[in-house]
Amino acid sequence: MSKHDFRHPYTPYAIQLDFMQELYETLDAGKIGIFESPTGTGKSLSLICGSLAWLRDQSVVLPLTEAQGNEPAWILEQERENAIKAYEERQKEMNQKLSRIRQKERAARKGASQRNKRQKMAAKSESLAEEDFLVPDYDSDDSKISSVAKPVFSAEVEKLLEQMGHPSVAQEGDKEDDYPVARKIFFASRTHSQLSQFTHELQRVHLDGDDSVKHISLGSRKNLCIHPKISKLSPENLNEACLELQDGKTAQDQKCKFLPLTESLKQDFRDRALATIQDIEDLAQLGKELQVCPYYSSRLAIAPSEVVTMPYPLLLNKTARESLGVDLTDQVVIIDEAHNLVDAVASISSASISLAQLERVEVALNIYLTKFARRLNGKNKMYIQQLVMLSRGIAKALTSCKNKRDGQLTPADLLTGSSDTINISKISAYLTSSKLARKVDGYSQSIISDENKVIKTTPVLTLLQGFLECLANPSSEGRFFFETSQGSVVAKYMLLDPSHVFAAVVEEAHSVILAGGTMEPMDDYINLLFPSLRPRVSKFSCGHIIPKENLSAMVLSSGSAGQSFEFNFERRSNQAMLEDLGRSIRNLLGIIPDGVVVFFASYAYLEHVLDVWRRPELGIYEQISAKKPIFLEPRDGSVDEMLRNYTLSIESNKGGVLFAVVGGKMSEGINFSDRMGRAVIMVGLPFPNPNTAEWKAKLAYMSQAATDRHLLENTNSTRDEAQRVGKEAGREFYENACMRAVNQSIGRAIRHKGDYAAIILLDKRYGQERIQKKLPNWIKTGLRTEPLSFSQCVLQSASFFKKPAQSSIG
Numbered sequence: 110m111s112k113h114d115f116r117h118p119y120t121p122y123a124i125q126l127d128f129m130q131e132l133y134e135t136l137d138a139g140k141i142g143i144f145e146s147p148t149g150t151g152k153s154l155s156l157i158c159g160s161l162a163w164l165r166d167q168s169v170v171l172p173l174t175e176a177q178g179n180e181p182a183w184i185l186e187q188e189r190e191n192a193i194k195a196y197e198e199r200q201k202e203m204n205q206k207l208s209r210i211r212q213k214e215r216a217a218r219k220g221a222s223q224r225n226k227r228q229k230m231a232a233k234s235e236s237l238a239e240e241d242f243l244v245p246d247y248d249s250d251d252s253k254i255s256s257v258a259k260p261v262f263s264a265e266v267e268k269l270l271e272q273m274g275h276p277s278v279a280q281e282g283d284k285e286d287d288y289p290v291a292r293k294i295f296f297a298s299r300t301h302s303q304l305s306q307f308t309h310e311l312q313r314v315h316l317d318g319d320d321s322v323k324h325i326s327l328g329s330r331k332n333l334c335i336h337p338k339i340s341k342l343s344p345e346n347l348n349e350a351c352l353e354l355q356d357g358k359t360a361q362d363q364k365c366k367f368l369p370l371t372e373s374l375k376q377d378f379r380d381r382a383l384a385t386i387q388d389i390e391d392l393a394q395l396g397k398e399l400q401v402c403p404y405y406s407s408r409l410a411i412a413p414s415e416v417v418t419m420p421y422p423l424l425l426n427k428t429a430r431e432s433l434g435v436d437l438t439d440q441v442v443i444i445d446e447a448h449n450l451v452d453a454v455a456s457i458s459s460a461s462i463s464l465a466q467l468e469r470v471e472v473a474l475n476i477y478l479t480k481f482a483r484r485l486n487g488k489n490k491m492y493i494q495q496l497v498m499l500s501r502g503i504a505k506a507l508t509s510c511k512n513k514r515d516g517q518l519t520p521a522d523l524l525t526g527s528s529d530t531i532n533i534s535k536i537s538a539y540l541t542s543s544k545l546a547r548k549v550d551g552y553s554q555s556i557i558s559d560e561n562k563v564i565k566t567t568p569v570l571t572l573l574q575g576f577l578e579c580l581a582n583p584s585s586e587g588r589f590f591f592e593t594s595q596g597s598v599v600a601k602y603m604l605l606d607p608s609h610v611f612a613a614v615v616e617e618a619h620s621v622i623l624a625g626g627t628m629e630p631m632d633d634y635i636n637l638l639f640p641s642l643r644p645r646v647s648k649f650s651c652g653h654i655i656p657k658e659n660l661s662a663m664v665l666s667s668g669s670a671g672q673s674f675e676f677n678f679e680r681r682s683n684q685a686m687l688e689d690l691g692r693s694i695r696n697l698l699g700i701i702p703d704g705v706v707v708f709f710a711s712y713a714y715l716e717h718v719l720d721v722w723r724r725p726e727l728g729i730y731e732q733i734s735a736k737k738p739i740f741l742e743p744r745d746g747s748v749d750e751m752l753r754n755y756t757l758s759i760e761s762n763k764g765g766v767l768f769a770v771v772g773g774k775m776s777e778g779i780n781f782s783d784r785m786g787r788a789v790i791m792v793g794l795p796f797p798n799p800n801t802a803e804w805k806a807k808l809a810y811m812s813q814a815a816t817d818r819h820l821l822e823n824t825n826s827t828r829d830e831a832q833r834v835g836k837e838a839g840r841e842f843y844e845n846a847c848m849r850a851v852n853q854s855i856g857r858a859i860r861h862k863g864d865y866a867a868i869i870l871l872d873k874r875y876g877q878e879r880i881q882k883k884l885p886n887w888i889k890t891g892l893r894t895e896p897l898s899f900s901q902c903v904l905q906s907a908s909f910f911k912k913p914a915q916s917s918i919g
Contacts, residue, residue, distance in 0.1 A: 113166075115158040118313040124651040125151050129159035131649045136163040136441060136620045138647075141639060143447075145628035145650040147887045148780070149861040153310040156443055156624055157416075160294050161314065161322065164415060164441065167292060199289045203413060204320050210384035211321075242477075242552040244543045245358075246486045288413035291323065295417050295437065295618075297424040298445040299453065301332060301389055304418045307445065308388040311416065325382055325410040327419040327433060328389040333404040335396050336365055342551075345571040349547040351404075367402040374399065378406035383413065408434050421453045427613050437617040447623035448853060451637050454607035458584065460575040461601040464511075467504040469569045471497055473553045480552070492539045495531050500573060502527030507598040510591045515802045518589040520580055523600065533581040540577070546570040576602065584609070588806045603803065605810040611638045627852040630845040630883040636811075636838070640818065653887040659865035661909040662888050666873035666896035668693040674872050676710070676793030682717065690792065690871075691722045691729035693899055698736035698766055700906045701867065703784035704759045705737065705766045708854045710795035712744045712770050718792075719768070737764040748774045759784050771795040771850045775857070782860035787910070788867040789858045794874055796847045804843075812839035848883035855888065867906055 115121070115129045128146055132155070135142035146152040180188075298304050304326065314322060330347050334340040339350040354365040369375045378401050382392060396403030411417060411434060423429045424444070430437070444450055474497050482490070505526035510516065524533075540546055550568035579587065579602040586606035592599050604610070615621055615638075623634055631648050639646065653660070667673050668689030680686060698705060709715040719741075722729040733739060740755045742748065758765040769775035772795070781789070797804055816835030819826060851870075858866035868888060874880060876896035881889065897905065 113162045115162045116314055116316065117154065117158045118315065119154075121155075121158075122151070122654050124654060125155045128152075128155040128649065128651055129162070131647075132156065132159035132622065133163045135622065135647050135649075136160060139620050139645075141615065141620070141642060141646045142622045143628055143631050143634055143646065143648045144622060144624040145631075145885060146624070146626065147651075147653045147859070147885065148626040148856060149782075149859065149864065150651065150654050152624060152626065153307050153445070154313065156296075156445065156622070157307075157311055157314055160441060160443060160622075161415070164292060164294060196289055199287075203288045207321065207323075207380065207384045210380055214381075214384065242548045242555070243481055243484060244489055244545050244548050247488045247492070247539065247543050290412045291415045292440065293415060293417055294441045294443060295419065295424060295435070296443045296445065297419050297421055299421055299449050301328065301420060303446060304420065305388040305390070308386060308418060312386045321384075322386065322416060323383050323410075323414045324386045324416040324418070325407055325414045326387065326389045326392055327407060327411075327417060327423055327435070328392075328404070329420070329423065330404050332389050333393050333396065333402075333407070335367055335393060335402065343568050343571070345568055346547045346550060349544045353544065365402065367396070367400060369401045369406050374401050375406055375409050377401075378403070379409040382407060382410045388418075411435065421450075422457065425454055425610065425614065426457055437614060439619045440617075441620050441622070442614060442618045443622040443624065445624050446626075447634070448625045448627055448849060450623060451607055451633065454610050454638070455604045458579075458587065458604040458607075458610055459602055460572075460579045461599055462503075462569075462572045462576045463600075464504055464507045464598040466569045466572055467500045467507070470500040470573050471504070473549050473570060474500070476556070477549045477552055489543070492536060492543075493545070495536060496540075496545075496573075499524075499527050499531055499533075499536065499577075503600065507591060507600055510598055511593060511596070513591075513593060515590065515592045517802045517806060518591055518600065520583060520589065523580065523589065533577060537574070537577045537581045540570075540574045546574045576600065586810075588810075590802050590806070592801075592803075601803075603806075605807055606637070606814065608638055608640055615639050615642065627849075627856045627885050629852055629885050630841075630848055633842065633845045633849070636815075636842070640814075650886040652890060653859065654862045655859060655864060657891060658912060659863075660859060660868070660888070660891035661866075661905060662868040662892040663870070663902060663905060664873070664875040664893070664896040665693075665869050665871045665899065665902045666876060667898055669696055669899045671899075674793075675874060676872050677874075681714065681793065684721065687718055687721045688727060688729065690718070691727075691733065693871075694766075694790065695729065695733045695736055696899075696903065697788075697790070697869070697906065698733065698764075700903060700910065701788045702910060703764055703787045704755065704781065705764075705788045705790065706775065706781050706786050706857065707766060707768050707790040707792060708771050708776065708795075709768065709792050710771055712773070715741075715768055715770055733766065737766045740765055740767045742767065742769040742773055742775050748779075752779070756785065769854075771854050776850070776854040779857060780860050781857045782864055786858040786866055788869060788906075789855050790869045790871055791851060791855060793872045794847050794880070795850050796843065799843065808839045808843060811842045812836055815839070844880070845883065848880065852883075852885055852888075856885070867909055869902065869906075 112130070113133055115126075117125070117129070121129070124146075128144065128150075132142065132144065136159075144152075144156075146155065296304075296307060298307060308324070308326060311322060311324060316322065329344065330351055331340075331344040334347060334351065336351075336354075339347055339354070342350055351365070353359060354363065355368065369378065378395065378399055381395055381399070387395070392403045392407055396406065417435070419435075421444075423433065423435075424442070474493055478485075478490070478493055478497075485493070502525070503523050506518070506523050524531075546568065549570045580589075583589070583602070584604060586609060587602055587604045590601045590603060592601065628634070628650070631650075635643055635646055665674060668686070669692050670685075670689040672683075672686045672689035674686065674690070676686075694707065709718065719730065721727070722733070730739070738758045740751055740758075743751060755765050755767055767775065771791075799805070799808065812832075812835040814835075815838030816828075816831045819831040819834045820828070823831075855868050855870075858864075858868065873896050876894070878894075881892065881894060884892065893905070
């Protein structure tokens, strides 16, 4: 029996109770938690119910503050009681008001059941005048100018943002319509669709009486803007255009008409948003209905909200948090689908630009200069001309790399072709302050539109601006690289150590929870995100809800012809092994019913293997297709049509075998439940290429960081010993990257309690203990640890698929 009332809407499984209890204790201790719960085990509801139970137990102590002076104890106690009573009274009033709104909305829905009560805004087709693309006169030459210059808003907008950005009980507490500030759970996930799924799960939680979970969804301008003209812009240009419409210099009739400047309109949106749990699309529709900007209006709902949902970039980027008025101090942060987190944190501080894009930048700038030369002041002309020289110089540096595969670069390498008089910091500040990127990219797009061409282009000057910001302020933990592919050269800046970016989140929050369906190997998150906080970290991994007999996991070490399966760099193209691989898969398809998904390390390797199987003298491809229709994951384009055909083939009892790629479209976000995935076969271990410049830099950095950390923590250690520790840390990091990809791919199968599937790890190296330790717990419990021969694999598979058929499981 649980010690806490988790308000779970269903009767929870034992593993869900364990999850919620562990989550509660982790939050109570203010720890960092890494939680793994396989897909289909109710992870989202466990996160919601466990964290809300803890939050509700804490909320009553929030209003209490440190007493001032030397008052007697009985006076202090009375003040505490009065504070609690006042807080609870305001909470009650808010709940009653929101309850009345819910009742009113239910009545309105009932009366309008046969018609759409929501009003649609007419999207006017407005063309931009040339003046919209002209940059304002630029006179500042202050080298200390901020690279994140704040727009000069009009007085009323400044007041609005102050009101909405950081609501304060101390300042607002005496207002009749003020709501109490709640302690919060900030819930982040990778995509808006994942956040919408979480929001729908949150709707299942019911509390007593008029009480309800107060929730608000936060999103980017791109998701929430309802302006008929600027909402069509790219995300980068939309942000600047939005700020420009609020600029104090913008004529009143040109300002955004949806900005909520009246108190009643802001409160109306806030109350409607809080009354019922809504996702980001609901809030955008509410903004259209009320004719008020949902991006800004939603901020007023942050203070009283208990749960705030937001995508990764808004949570992880400190500037984005500050602009939204999000303060993580003493709050709970839960990050779902956290297997992507390390890459997401690194990408925030990374940038790239290709040689082709640099050439387009130069063309666009020259066209812009030609058009507006007479109307630009001297400083504008100077900086635009310097940008032309700079883009030409970086392009020259990349051109010299065309005949190499990849390599590391320094800022000096990228700037050798540019003038010594160019100050990158000043140019970066100029681009931010003048909004030149939006002006030039917008003008280029207008020319394309005027010529009736429909071309979807990336705003290239915006890409250059992001790259120059990295070039102007490179981190000691970052590196510049170039990569070539099919004649294209790309310059990249990559952050090697994401812990510095994530530190702000961990330091501010009361507790941080990383959750996912496949979080093994867990040590990577500690080493890469909070290496100095290891004692504060707790780990939890629960089993699956399926019966033990519903999973068969095995290591296949050799093929039907006896070839040893080891798909390492030296043997991966061995002709005899690839032939045996094809015939072994063919034979297994005769035993495994319905759909089978086979993962390969890369698109290039899959194509190489298929080329071998298609040779007429071998006939392997035809033999496989005779067992089950073959489907291939496309390298480019949508997978929807292929998945439809795969599903139809299985539903028509023909079965199907889908050849897919680790890290591709099929390895994440696609569920192969029930007949869609009766087996997942993993061919080899998908190690990244350690000889690329990027991976050389990553491994060198990780090894050196571990060496330095060992010397710091072990003062009596020798440098040789520390270097051995560093080398092992680099090896661990490399293996973990591979196994994280494996775990994500094999987790596509078994998605609910009645599902069953086989997982075949086809490489003898999966028999190593250090590799098996990195598999998810729910797979390890059903894994035969010793590698099997092909005949043993066939016997185990045949036995496994007989039992579910006899007991009618699935």
